[in-house]
Amino acid sequence: MFVRLASAIALLASFPAIAVQDDLISEREADTARQLMEMGLASDTGYEIVRSLTTEVGPRLGGSQQEARARDWAVQMFTELGFSNVRVEPFEMPFWNRGPISAAIITPFPQPMLASALGGSAATPQGGLNAEIVFFDSFDALRDFDGSLEGRMAYVNDRMVRAMTGAGYGPANDKRRFAWLEAEARGAAGVMIRSVGTDSHRFPHTGMMSTPRADTVASGTHSQAVIDYLESEHPDFTERRVWSSIPAVALSAPDADQIERIHEAGETVRVSLSVVAGWRGNRQSGNVVAEIPGRERPEEVVLIGAHLDSWDEATGAVDDGAGVGIVTAAAHLIDQLPRAPRRTIRVVLFGAEEVGLLGAFAYASDNEADVPNIVMASESDFGAGRVWSLTSGTGEEGTRFMDEAQRIISPLGIIRGSRASRGGGPDIIPLAARGVPVFRLTQDGTDYFDLHHTPDDTFDKIDPEALAQNVAAWAAITWLIAETDVEFRTVTDDSE
Amino acid sequence: MFVRLASAIALLASFPAIAVQDDLISEREADTARQLMEMGLASDTGYEIVRSLTTEVGPRLGGSQQEARARDWAVQMFTELGFSNVRVEPFEMPFWNRGPISAAIITPFPQPMLASALGGSAATPQGGLNAEIVFFDSFDALRDFDGSLEGRMAYVNDRMVRAMTGAGYGPANDKRRFAWLEAEARGAAGVMIRSVGTDSHRFPHTGMMSTPRADTVASGTHSQAVIDYLESEHPDFTERRVWSSIPAVALSAPDADQIERIHEAGETVRVSLSVVAGWRGNRQSGNVVAEIPGRERPEEVVLIGAHLDSWDEATGAVDDGAGVGIVTAAAHLIDQLPRAPRRTIRVVLFGAEEVGLLGAFAYASDNEADVPNIVMASESDFGAGRVWSLTSGTGEEGTRFMDEAQRIISPLGIIRGSRASRGGGPDIIPLAARGVPVFRLTQDGTDYFDLHHTPDDTFDKIDPEALAQNVAAWAAITWLIAETDVEFRTVTDDSE
Numbered sequence: 004m005f006v007r008l009a010s011a012i013a014l015l016a017s018f019p020a021i022a023v024q025d026d027l028i029s030e031r032e033a034d035t036a037r038q039l040m041e042m043g044l045a046s047d048t049g050y051e052i053v054r055s056l057t058t059e060v061g062p063r064l065g066g067s068q069q070e071a072r073a074r075d076w077a078v079q080m081f082t083e084l085g086f087s088n089v090r091v092e093p094f095e096m097p098f099w100n101r102g103p104i105s106a107a108i109i110t111p112f113p114q115p116m117l118a119s120a121l122g123g124s125a126a127t128p129q130g131g132l133n134a135e136i137v138f139f140d141s142f143d144a145l146r147d148f149d150g151s152l153e154g155r156m157a158y159v160n161d162r163m164v165r166a167m168t169g170a171g172y173g174p175a176n177d178k179r180r181f182a183w184l185e186a187e188a189r190g191a192a193g194v195m196i197r198s199v200g201t202d203s204h205r206f207p208h209t210g211m212m213s214t215p216r217a218d219t220v221a222s223g224t225h226s227q228a229v230i231d232y233l234e235s236e237h238p239d240f241t242e243r244r245v246w247s248s249i250p251a252v253a254l255s256a257p258d259a260d261q262i263e264r265i266h267e268a269g270e271t272v273r274v275s276l277s278v279v280a281g282w283r284g285n286r287q288s289g290n291v292v293a294e295i296p297g298r299e300r301p302e303e304v305v306l307i308g309a310h311l312d313s314w315d316e317a318t319g320a321v322d323d324g325a326g327v328g329i330v331t332a333a334a335h336l337i338d339q340l341p342r343a344p345r346r347t348i349r350v351v352l353f354g355a356e357e358v359g360l361l362g363a364f365a366y367a368s369d370n371e372a373d374v375p376n377i378v379m380a381s382e383s384d385f386g387a388g389r390v391w392s393l394t395s396g397t398g399e400e401g402t403r404f405m406d407e408a409q410r411i412i413s414p415l416g417i418i419r420g421s422r423a424s425r426g427g428g429p430d431i432i433p434l435a436a437r438g439v440p441v442f443r444l445t446q447d448g449t450d451y452f453d454l455h456h457t458p459d460d461t462f463d464k465i466d467p468e469a470l471a472q473n474v475a476a477w478a479a480i481t482w483l484i485a486e487t488d489v490e491f492r493t494v495t496d497d498s499e
Numbered sequence: 500m501f502v503r504l505a506s507a508i509a510l511l512a513s514f515p516a517i518a519v520q521d522d523l524i525s526e527r528e529a530d531t532a533r534q535l536m537e538m539g540l541a542s543d544t545g546y547e548i549v550r551s552l553t554t555e556v557g558p559r560l561g562g563s564q565q566e567a568r569a570r571d572w573a574v575q576m577f578t579e580l581g582f583s584n585v586r587v588e589p590f591e592m593p594f595w596n597r598g599p600i601s602a603a604i605i606t607p608f609p610q611p612m613l614a615s616a617l618g619g620s621a622a623t624p625q626g627g628l629n630a631e632i633v634f635f636d637s638f639d640a641l642r643d644f645d646g647s648l649e650g651r652m653a654y655v656n657d658r659m660v661r662a663m664t665g666a667g668y669g670p671a672n673d674k675r676r677f678a679w680l681e682a683e684a685r686g687a688a689g690v691m692i693r694s695v696g697t698d699s700h701r702f703p704h705t706g707m708m709s710t711p712r713a714d715t716v717a718s719g720t721h722s723q724a725v726i727d728y729l730e731s732e733h734p735d736f737t738e739r740r741v742w743s744s745i746p747a748v749a750l751s752a753p754d755a756d757q758i759e760r761i762h763e764a765g766e767t768v769r770v771s772l773s774v775v776a777g778w779r780g781n782r783q784s785g786n787v788v789a790e791i792p793g794r795e796r797p798e799e800v801v802l803i804g805a806h807l808d809s810w811d812e813a814t815g816a817v818d819d820g821a822g823v824g825i826v827t828a829a830a831h832l833i834d835q836l837p838r839a840p841r842r843t844i845r846v847v848l849f850g851a852e853e854v855g856l857l858g859a860f861a862y863a864s865d866n867e868a869d870v871p872n873i874v875m876a877s878e879s880d881f882g883a884g885r886v887w888s889l890t891s892g893t894g895e896e897g898t899r900f901m902d903e904a905q906r907i908i909s910p911l912g913i914i915r916g917s918r919a920s921r922g923g924g925p926d927i928i929p930l931a932a933r934g935v936p937v938f939r940l941t942q943d944g945t946d947y948f949d950l951h952h953t954p955d956d957t958f959d960k961i962d963p964e965a966l967a968q969n970v971a972a973w974a975a976i977t978w979l980i981a982e983t984d985v986e987f988r989t990v991t992d993d994s995e
Contacts, residue, residue: 054760058608061609062610111555112554112556114557114558114814117954203959203960204700204955205702205953205955206700206701257957257959260958260959261557264550264554265554317701457701459701461701461756462756463699463752463756
């Protein structure tokens, strides 16, 4: 605590040196933003929220009883913090969960492996299965494979590239999303992938699989074998729920290394696999919402969010307990000011993000009429690392405003990123698609994918100083956007 | 490879600058030692041995079928490398193993925990157990507890201190060794401990429990409650096999943090626990031995060892695949020289170390008549970190010899440590107790207890350059001791 306060004071000394250079933000408004930054750096509210959520709720898979407990927790927390209009917006969703798993190399060198079923995976047949591995260096190699996998286990080996921006995730994730489909179309008994992650610990990384859609078919994501399979067997392929009939699992990096080494030695690898997993019918989930009503334009809404659910194997500290703590604490700081900002600030804790952005889609469609009132939206969902860049995607005046806002928060170590970004965070995608302008306080994600979707995503991984820097930046930016009357939408945006 | 050769060459340039300062090692002998250091730094034999053992055998619990496979692997490896007198020296041992485990917090905040049964743990009753936790800050607090634990779960929370020398291990390990006994004597349903380790990952650290012995009773390790319990219920307490009737498990650090946080919030924690574990009768184990016969004094033996077994939950790369690779590669380098050293070099890969130094005790008692022929002994069993110190415990001439030997290997970054050390490594304990002089090439163990006894102890954790530095040091020191006719024993040593 002493250290945090000391560094806050050291940093604050430099805040006034950055003068406002445009007329879109007044010196007085800038002062309030700086005051919020001071408060954010000195506050442990965000950290305490993460502690509370990860300890008192723990894992909270979308659609589970634990996620329902998380909603109760969120309603109580918002209420205790004094927010207005606290509510749950419920929705129905298909529920997938898992039971025990065991995986092993059977020949040539028998030994157990650590694996995790991917979201949407089918179970193995009773008694498990035993199959020879067909080794693919990459998802592309599997997609280009010109043969049958009948009765065999497809294994996909490519590694994820570590990057501050998380840019390695998309390319590495093709295999998590679609390897099941390439394998199933070729008659495989199952599919194993090297975990999508950047660590070398003995933790598999779980994560949801995807269904093919018109756009992925059109973009060449799938092979001709898959397209033929879809046409003959699954003409209803637009169903969003993964319909795999084969088990799909991720191996920890060291276990993937074993398979790679044995394969490279010229040996054929046989594995056993037993997975309990499947769809369990429909369940209830919900988004939890709280507000600070605007003092002059209450119908105009600045939406800041995070997701409340987590994967089931950890307590979801960096994904996304951190986001819950950051946006809630930022709004709470604003709520401590003598008067509310002009526009309404709405905090949305989305449900069931991990299992397909289900809360985000429900929110956008259930609040269709209100979406035009959302002035700007953003989500914190990239861990607990420091913010280093502010991106936005708005009209021209909005861009100038965000340039100026960035100058105010620059003493926090934040540069100006893209002025033409469509990314506001995963749960903002359905809103952005409906024309809502977005911003993002981009975090340093260098280490994020060491923990992402593993059993190791726990509270001890949160750096309280980095979290406080996030809260400071979010409080300042959110307040500035809520206080101004700048219009962020642009009539020339082709998405509108 | 290129990097390794480059650094070897850079280092070699400095070797000749260290002149021999005494008459116990000739300049020509020093040159051969330096040549071995060059060869060691440039060789990947040690690394390839670890790769082979961890990949082709994998986990190898003492007494298991996998450990038998490891002996076959070792015999084949020694034979292929051209060693002489390759043999297995078998022994019988009591065998403990584990099945599935599940642990959870039941109230107030239900969530699963990751746990590992401690070696020697009993199983839970059919259907598992459900008990209230009694929280102890430390093993001492449990030992001093003046009450009953009837039907409850003792939980011991103290943390291990990180230290280059591993000095934090002993104090932290009291709870792993003896918490079961303090709990059982007070009627507890079971015992949970915070893992003995220095990491904060979601891996429990397993490890063997201990039995009380006359010396631990005399030294005050046990409470009066335990002493009373032993007298009334277990007068046969000198039995070496842990006879616990209650389950004993280690929790991962993040799970221990959860219990600590909930306890500190003033809540009572109830947990569920289901453990399959137990003693399975006697099994066969064995020590695997190979030699380079001495050219002049073949009956005099320099014994260098490592242990072949590992815990069952990982492939035992740092514990002790690294040691196997280091001492074997060092001896193999010596075997590449034009002529053998004067004395015999014997490599011993001990069986069943983790479960109570069983191979070490069997070796010493089965070779009782040969023990006086062992000139000096040492084991590599502290991971794969760099050697930074040479310690020894010998007579006066031996000490001067080791001083001189250290000057020769000092360019590897190795200082002179204790000259009165009784430590040659865990499996050397029974030999040292019989008067065999010891040395040790002390490794940097700062990170060793991050991995020790966890599922994360895998090949990817080995730094090939650090391993090669170990091989270089071991080759030089082992050869110097085997080539000299210095007598390392001392007639004034009170252990003789």
